[in-house]
Each structure stands twice: as structure tokens, then as C-alpha cells.
Amino acid sequence: MPSSTRALYPRWRTLAVLLLGVVLALAPGSTASPDGVPSWRWPVAGARDVVEPYRAPVHEYAAGHRGVDVAAPQGEVVRAPADGVVAFRGVVVDRPLITVDHGGGYVSTFEPLRSELAPGATVRAGDAIGTVAAGGHAASDTLHIGVRLHGVYINPMLLFGDVPRAVLLPCCDGIMREGGRVGRSL
Numbered sequence: 001m002p003s004s005t006r007a008l009y010p011r012w013r014t015l016a017v018l019l020l021g022v023v024l025a026l027a028p029g030s031t032a033s034p035d036g037v038p039s040w041r042w043p044v045a046g047a048r049d050v051v052e053p054y055r056a057p058v059h060e061y062a063a064g065h066r067g068v069d070v071a072a073p074q075g076e077v078v079r080a081p082a083d084g085v086v087a088f089r090g091v092v093v094d095r096p097l098i099t100v101d102h103g104g105g106y107v108s109t110f111e112p113l114r115s116e117l118a119p120g121a122t123v124r125a126g127d128a129i130g131t132v133a134a135g136g137h138a139a140s141d142t143l144h145i146g147v148r149l150h151g152v153y154i155n156p157m158l159l160f161g162d163v164p165r166a167v168l169l170p171c172c173d174g175i176m177r178e179g180g181r182v183g184r185s186l
Contacts, residue, residue, distance in 0.1 A: 038106065040081035040159040041125050044072040044132075044143060051142050054155040066153040067109070067146030069138045076132045078110055078143060080123040081159070089115050095136030098129055105150040106159075110143060112136050 042048055049071035057064030072078070084102040091097075097111035100123060115130030123129055138144045147156040 038082060038102075038104070038159055039161050041079065042160055043078050043081050043110070043129075043145065044070060044076055046071075048160070050157070051139060054157065056153075056155070064153075067144050068156050069142040069144050071141065072132045072143040073141045074132050074134055076143070077128050078113055078130050078132060080125055080127045080129050081108065082106070082125045084108075084123055086115075086117045086119050086121045086123065086129075088119055089117055093136075096133050097136075100129070107148045108156070109146040109148075111146075112138070113143065 050068050051071055052065060052069035054068050055065040057066070080100060082102045084100040086098060087101040087107065088099040089097070092111075095112040096114050097109055098113050098115045098117065099107060099109045101107050110129065112133040112135040113130040114133040117123070117129060132141075132143050134140065136144065145156045147154055147159060
């Protein structure tokens with residue numbers, strides 16, 4: 001295979017997987033947003049405070065951050081973002097984690113997370129799946145959320161719906177432009 005084709009392969013593979021995910025998300029019975037991406041619930045209480053964002057690797061084995069780390073104190077209850085089946089629960093290296101298969105090729109992993117659920121347990125969106133623990137690469141008081149679509153890591157934030165846009169309000173009485181008043185604050 002020519003080197004130029006080899007360099008494009010990871011991009012085409014990722015694009016193909018994402019397009020397949022959109023097609024599957026539009027299948028009857030799925031809960032998808034208007035753009036075809038499933039809509040998941042935020043798994044922890046409070047604001048969506050992303051401490052470490054997703055960074056896609058340049059190729060399958062390159063460095064990157066294959067998920068997001070969100071602020072969540074140890075002991076915080078973590079809830080299933082969507083319906084699924086527990087695929088794995090255990091300790092990997094030094095951190096407890098749980099993996100949930102949501103169907104349609106979507107698999108999520110939460111770490112460090114202490115859970116009593118056993119593989120094969122069915123969870124519904126909003127069910128408690130465990131509590132934030134300690135260990136792993138993430139900073140203390142954070143929860144790492146990873147999502148794979150057909151075996152390829154994707155940015156989990158794509159599944160949690162839109163973040164409301166900021167609304168700018170008029171301000172600053174007395175601001176003048178070319179001799180005329182621009183606006184006034186409330």
C-alpha cells in the first residue's frame with residue numbers, strides 16, 4: 001500500500017465508523033437527536049465540568065486522551081447515561097472500572113468506579129451504576145468516561161447533547177459610538 005494511502009486509512013476508518021453509527025442511531029427504537037446521534041444523560045450530579053477533554057490520537061496506537069475526565073468527588077454516585085448491559089466490572093492495573101454495552105456498537109467505560117453490578121446486569125438510563133473511587137491516570141476527584149463506537153474511541157461529549165449557548169446581554173450605560181448611544185444595561 002502506498003504511504004499516502006496508508007496515512008489516510010485511519011481518517012477514512014474513523015469517518016466510516018462515525019457514519020455507520022449515525023445510520024444505526026436512526027434505526028427504529030433508538031433515542032437519537034435530530035442529527036442522528038444518541039442522546040445520553042449526564043452521569044454525575046452537577047455541572048458538566050470537564051477537567052481533561054478528549055484528544056483523538058493521530059492513529060490507532062498514538063498518544064491521545066481517549067475519553068473525558070469530569071469533576072466528580074470520590075463517593076459521588078454515577079448513573080448509567082443510557083440503557084445497556086454491564087459487559088465488565090473489575091480492576092484493571094490499579095483502578096476499578098465498569099464497562100456498559102449500550103447496543104448499536106456503543107460501549108462506555110467509567111473509571112475509577114466502584115460498583116456491585118455483575119456482568120450481564122441490565123441497567124436503564126439514570127440507574128446508579130457505582131460510585132467514584134480512586135486510582136488510574138485521572139486526577140483525584142475526577143471520573144474518566146470513555147466511549148467506543150464499533151471498537152473505535154469517540155469523543156463522549158458528542159453523546160451528551162448540546163450545551164446551552166451563552167446569551168450576551170447589553171451592558172455598559174453610556175457607551176457611545178460615533179456620537180450615538182449604543183445601548184444600555186438592564
